[in-house]
Amino acid sequence: MHYFCIKFAQVQKKHYLCRVIRINMATSNGKTEISTLGEFGLIRHLTEGIKPVQPSTLKGVGDDAAVMDFGDKQVLMTTDLLLEGIHFNLEYVPLKHLGYKAAVVNFSDIYAMMATPTQITVSLGISKRFSVEDIEELYAGIRLACERYGVDLVGGDTSASMTGLTISITCLGTANKDEIVYRNGAKEHNLICVTGNLGTAYMGLQLLERERLVAQSLNPNGDTPAEALRFEGKEYLLERQLKPEARRDIIEKLREAGIKPTAMMDISDGLSSELMHICNQSNCGCSIYEDKLPIDYQAAVLAEEMNLNIVTCALNGGEDYELLFTCDINDYEKLVPIDDIYIIGHITKPDYGTVLVGRNGEEMMLQAQGWQAFNS
Amino acid sequence: MHYFCIKFAQVQKKHYLCRVIRINMATSNGKTEISTLGEFGLIRHLTEGIKPVQPSTLKGVGDDAAVMDFGDKQVLMTTDLLLEGIHFNLEYVPLKHLGYKAAVVNFSDIYAMMATPTQITVSLGISKRFSVEDIEELYAGIRLACERYGVDLVGGDTSASMTGLTISITCLGTANKDEIVYRNGAKEHNLICVTGNLGTAYMGLQLLERERLVAQSLNPNGDTPAEALRFEGKEYLLERQLKPEARRDIIEKLREAGIKPTAMMDISDGLSSELMHICNQSNCGCSIYEDKLPIDYQAAVLAEEMNLNIVTCALNGGEDYELLFTCDINDYEKLVPIDDIYIIGHITKPDYGTVLVGRNGEEMMLQAQGWQAFNS
Numbered sequence: 240m241h242y243f244c245i246k247f248a249q250v251q252k253k254h255y256l257c258r259v260i261r262i263n264m265a266t267s268n269g270k271t272e273i274s275t276l277g278e279f280g281l282i283r284h285l286t287e288g289i290k291p292v293q294p295s296t297l298k299g300v301g302d303d304a305a306v307m308d309f310g311d312k313q314v315l316m317t318t319d320l321l322l323e324g325i326h327f328n329l330e331y332v333p334l335k336h337l338g339y340k341a342a343v344v345n346f347s348d349i350y351a352m353m354a355t356p357t358q359i360t361v362s363l364g365i366s367k368r369f370s371v372e373d374i375e376e377l378y379a380g381i382r383l384a385c386e387r388y389g390v391d392l393v394g395g396d397t398s399a400s401m402t403g404l405t406i407s408i409t410c411l412g413t414a415n416k417d418e419i420v421y422r423n424g425a426k427e428h429n430l431i432c433v434t435g436n437l438g439t440a441y442m443g444l445q446l447l448e449r450e451r452l453v454a455q456s457l458n459p460n461g462d463t464p465a466e467a468l469r470f471e472g473k474e475y476l477l478e479r480q481l482k483p484e485a486r487r488d489i490i491e492k493l494r495e496a497g498i499k500p501t502a503m504m505d506i507s508d509g510l511s512s513e514l515m516h517i518c519n520q521s522n523c524g525c526s527i528y529e530d531k532l533p534i535d536y537q538a539a540v541l542a543e544e545m546n547l548n549i550v551t552c553a554l555n556g557g558e559d560y561e562l563l564f565t566c567d568i569n570d571y572e573k574l575v576p577i578d579d580i581y582i583i584g585h586i587t588k589p590d591y592g593t594v595l596v597g598r599n600g601e602e603m604m605l606q607a608q609g610w611q612a613f614n615s
Numbered sequence: 616m617h618y619f620c621i622k623f624a625q626v627q628k629k630h631y632l633c634r635v636i637r638i639n640m641a642t643s644n645g646k647t648e649i650s651t652l653g654e655f656g657l658i659r660h661l662t663e664g665i666k667p668v669q670p671s672t673l674k675g676v677g678d679d680a681a682v683m684d685f686g687d688k689q690v691l692m693t694t695d696l697l698l699e700g701i702h703f704n705l706e707y708v709p710l711k712h713l714g715y716k717a718a719v720v721n722f723s724d725i726y727a728m729m730a731t732p733t734q735i736t737v738s739l740g741i742s743k744r745f746s747v748e749d750i751e752e753l754y755a756g757i758r759l760a761c762e763r764y765g766v767d768l769v770g771g772d773t774s775a776s777m778t779g780l781t782i783s784i785t786c787l788g789t790a791n792k793d794e795i796v797y798r799n800g801a802k803e804h805n806l807i808c809v810t811g812n813l814g815t816a817y818m819g820l821q822l823l824e825r826e827r828l829v830a831q832s833l834n835p836n837g838d839t840p841a842e843a844l845r846f847e848g849k850e851y852l853l854e855r856q857l858k859p860e861a862r863r864d865i866i867e868k869l870r871e872a873g874i875k876p877t878a879m880m881d882i883s884d885g886l887s888s889e890l891m892h893i894c895n896q897s898n899c900g901c902s903i904y905e906d907k908l909p910i911d912y913q914a915a916v917l918a919e920e921m922n923l924n925i926v927t928c929a930l931n932g933g934e935d936y937e938l939l940f941t942c943d944i945n946d947y948e949k950l951v952p953i954d955d956i957y958i959i960g961h962i963t964k965p966d967y968g969t970v971l972v973g974r975n976g977e978e979m980m981l982q983a984q985g986w987q988a989f990n991s
Contacts, residue, residue: 270746270749273741273750276747278773278774281747281750281773284747284751286768292767293734296733296734299767299768299769299770300768300769305769307690307733307787309685309789310687310688311686311687312671312685312686314685314787316736316770316787317770318785319738320740322774322776322777322781324777325774357669357671357672357683358671358672358681358692360681360693362696362783364701367649369649371646371647371657371660372645374657374661378661391665391672391675392662393667393676393681394676394681394692395694396694397654397657397658397661398654398701399649399698405696405698405740407696407781407783409785411692411787413685
């Protein structure tokens with residue numbers, strides 16, 4: 240494909256020099272494939288050297304949300320883009336659940352900074368395949384999430400699309416000054432905590448994918464009897480994949496208990512990846528213990544059935560939307576009474592690296608897999 | 616295509632009833648095509664009955680931007696989604712220009728409420744066709760726009776996409792209390808003003824499209840000599856389409872002159888459509904005069920060449936990103952000295968409708984075309 244490049248050189252008051260240059264985009268001559276950088280590398284590369292100029296910008300690129308100071312309250316902003324075929328498969332994701340999840344994952348980013356989500360905007364790109372009723376379903380999920388979390392839907396953009404469904408949601412939140420928790424405050428000897436359980440959303444996805452393939456093989460050309468699908472006893476896995484919740488409850492309990500984590504983020508790309516973000520940004524290392532990782536029994540059973548290593552799923556599965564945080568060891572007594580928080584390790588000196596201690600005491604370095612869709 | 620619907624009915628503490636229901640999305644049985652509602656109808660339909668619950672939400676859906684009150688300043692938020700093949704064609708839109716425009720159209724929405732853009736987030740969906748260098752070009756445009764307008768890029772999301780390029784930008788802005796201008800304040804006898812000229816961006820698009828087709832016909836299978844493209848003397852049209860600017864200058868001049876418009880918005884979908892928004896939301900009618908519409912001479916010449924009616928282009932062309940505003944007739948003396956503002960008519964009683972008075976004195980009702988991509 241060709242395109243014409245019109246140069247950005249101003250030659251007179253209102254006119255720009257238009258020099259038509261042909262660039263052949265099809266040849267990869269001198270071009271770098273995005274997969275060589277990966278998602279995080281690409282973002283780092285693109286945002287290098289950006290320096291805020293607005294006095295209201297407190298924190299730009301590099302955390303769960305940006306932070307602005309507009310007066311009494313600090314204001315947070317986060318955004319998520321979901322693309323059909325990349326982030327969701329409508330063969331098994333109902334539109335209402337998709338809407339709900341698209342909103343909740345943004346709320347999760349705001350809670351992960353110890354703040355409260357307050358407003359969202361929703362942009363949709365919709366191909367001709369979708370009817371008004373389909374989009375109503377999607378919106379019903381978004382609106383339900385807003386109701387449950389007390390967030391206002393304040394605007395957005397709706398457009399036709401050439402192919403598939405695109406959902407872009409941006410969320411604002413607020414926090415009192417000095418309440419916000421960033422990723423860069425972890426200190427040596429801090430406890431490392433996670434909430435809920437890990438790898439379950441990933442196992443839910445494996446289950447859906449397996450049943451989809453079974454259904455397809457039973458009837459390759461059309462309707463599949465619903466009875467052919469075997470979700471009994473595994474509903475929780477589906478729920479974790481299709482309808483995750485943000486951990487508002489944990490944020491409230493931490494606040495009630497008077498605990499301010501030293502660093503925090505939500506687990507969207509997998510525990511390993513998120514731990515490495517905290518360690519990089521806090522300039523520290525960590526040790527976590529395999530036998531302390533909270534694993535759901537349904538997830539463990541399915542992993543066994545499917546011949547997967549549940550610990551690998553817990554470390555790299557992603558989409559759990561649980562919280563990962565570090566806190567001072569003096570908060571231990573206050574932490575223990577809070578349900579659904581698990582201490583999985585502690586922060587170390589930076590040169591110790593990010594270490595997983597196995598059940599047999601063997602130490603392994605963690606690998607961040609993150610979002611590798613650019614490779615696939 | 617089929618999908619499975621898992622019901623949103625909570626049956627026990629952590630589990631949800633999963634009832635698998637087959638829905639055939641391919642049949643249009645009982646389904647409504649989105650084109651029957653159009654973009655504005657769909658948004659109205661989806662956002663019906665949404666009531667803000669956050670005390671900080673001052674204005675939700677329905678203006679150029681949402682408005683929040685977080686303390687000293689009021690905070691505005693707007694968002695735009697750009698999809699390849701719908702909003703841009705990379706055969707003739709250079710990526711740097713695309714990035715610049717994607718940012719500027721958001722700034723324009725914030726200025727159109729008499730506020731100042733302060734921060735943006737940028738989400739990109741990128742298919743394998745694009746290299747790191749391509750995305751650098753796109754980002755260079757976004758960053759240039761941010762520099763020129765003093766806006767901070769504070770975050771975003773980057774993802775692989777199955778097809779094409781998706782750009783979603785959300786912009787925050789601030790304004791002092793009582794400075795914000797909404798769409799709903801126009802009053803009978805108010806002057807109707809526009810800035811710059813109208814229909815020029817649309818003629819720029821026609822020019823690019825014509826030259827693309829010419830180039831294709833000269834060499835259907837490959838390289839087209841750049842010399843084959845005839846943009847000489849029409850650079851301004853290209854600039855208006857490829858690299859629009861937001862009218863910060865006008866906002867500053869209105870402020871300096873002590874003029875607070877009664878209603879304002881930017882012209883992205885075309886004058887007719889925007890006038891109808893202001894009249895609907897302000898519960899009024901309007902009369903505008905054909906001979907008062909500001910038309911650029913290059914646009915008029917090209918329209919003549921291409922056998923298009925330039926007035927229709929000015930009314931319905933879209934993408935001008937000029938300002939449309941109404942103000943008190945007492946501001947007339949203050950308005951006149953400001954360059955590049957044109958008084959095109961006045962606000963009337965609601966039952967007069969939205970009227971265009973032709974050169975011959977004949978009155979026509981305006982038609983809002985808006986964004987009709989759902990029909991194409």
